[in-house]
Amino acid sequence: EPEVTQTPSHQVTQMGQEVILRCVPISNHLYFYWYRQILGQKVEFLVSFYNNEISEKSEIFDDQFSVERPDGSNFTLKIRSTKLEDSAMYFCASSEGPRGGNQPQHFGDGTRLSIL
């Protein structure tokens, strides 16, 4: 069964450094998402992306964050200047279409980001 893949599985970065988290969505999917889960807390929506532009973003997704689909397969999340509170598990998801009821989102295994 096709799956969403994320790299790296664990990223350790110094505070203030830039980090790029990478995702390869399922190949025929058109809608892409990033979520994060701070340790022990709920999974939170960050951003959705369709047709090469952001379709929705949360309050968490401030100017330090950006997303990009640089080629036909990768979907990246960049944090420009990391803060300690960015430490979390970041999940990428993709779906065939919106209104997830009939086209549910499929998640990757996540990247654990640790900021020192």
Place this chain on the structure above:
Amino acid sequence: GDSVTQMEGPVTLSEEAFLTINCTYTATGYPSLFWYVQYPGEGLQLLLKATKADDKGSNKGFEATYRKETTSFHLEKGSVQVSDSAVYFCALSGPHSGGDKLIFGTGTRLQVFP
């Protein structure tokens, strides 16, 4: 705004016991409802879904029924196994939660002992 409330965990059961994990939601309109499962060290996997009132989602022996009158989507399984030990997340999406993003509950950890 829209939200999901789940029962606090952990839920600790013996193998073959009956499982219920409660989930209620607050939403404008008619959202789609989901249960996702997260096994240790892994990502979120879709377990089951329901898109309209009275729909029953089922998978791997788990069931949940979309109850509009009680705004609930409780997860049940008749006989749990040790391999069901995981964190279970209830979630909703659309149409008024703001596009198609998923809104998750806090998760409920299930521990099953032999």
